[in-house]
Amino acid sequence: MKNIVILISGRGSNMQAIVEAAIPNIRIAAVLSNNENAAGLAWAAERSIATDSLNHKRFSSRLEFDQAMMEKIDAYQPDLVVLAGFMRILTPEFCRHYEGRLINIHPSLLPAFTGLHTHERAIEAGCRIAGCTIHFVTPELDCGPVIAQGAVPVFDDDTADTLAARVLKVEHQLFPQAVADFAAGRLKIIGNRVVRSPSAKLESQLLA
Ligand code: GAR
DSSP, X not given: OEEEEEEESSOOHHHHHHHHTTOTXXXXXXXXXXXXXXXXXXXXXXXXXXXXXXXXXXXXXXXXXXXXXXXXXXXXXXXXXXXSSOOOOOOHHHHHHTTTSEEEEESSOTTSSOSSXXXXXXXXXXXXXXXXXXXXXXXSTTOSOEEEEEEEEOOTTOOHHHHHHHHHHHHXXXXXXXXXXXXXXXXXXXXXXXXXXXXXXXXXXXXX
16 A cells, blocks of 8 residues: 655645545545645545645745655655645755655646746747646756656637646546556656556547
8 A cells, every 4th residue: 555645735636636536555645735725625634534734934944844844744654745736846855855756747748838827838839739747856846757748739719727727637637647657666767767667658648
């Protein structure tokens, strides 16, 4: 059984997709947040999942917050820490502490559009394809080894909201699969690449 701790900052729809996927051999040990009012915390608590929050505004530095968060996370002895809409830039100390067992979902086809407002920026740049990326986290923002990517078309009349909704559907398919692959020991990091063993090809999707 692998212990999974999921970090969220708001709605938590990706966390819900992971919980509802009922992945074999994993236990959702806790859902934690930097925002005590995150809607996803209430959703998890209703399902008897342990929840907790730490308000980052109460800490005088990013490192102090990350250290306090690490203590909370480590109490659950996680095999995997999942960032599912956790809207914090992480310190190198945090990233190194969970090296190889920390994954994130980002709403763009990395390495394009790291950071915020990804859908708006993809539309403004005239992209015909947008998507999401699940990757291992390294100290450099949105740059770690890629586990899976999903792509969707960008339509002429898209707004950031319509594109976000199309991408989110793909996020909900790919993220539980990535967690299942990790839990089953199928993901190997080689340099900056992830290889899925024993022989299956990594999932990538182009969805209408
Ligand atoms: C998701 O679209 C996720 O890709 C994005 O936040 C949203 C969270 O939604 N993550 C980031 O932007 C990370 N930089 P959710 O709370 O409903 O899962």
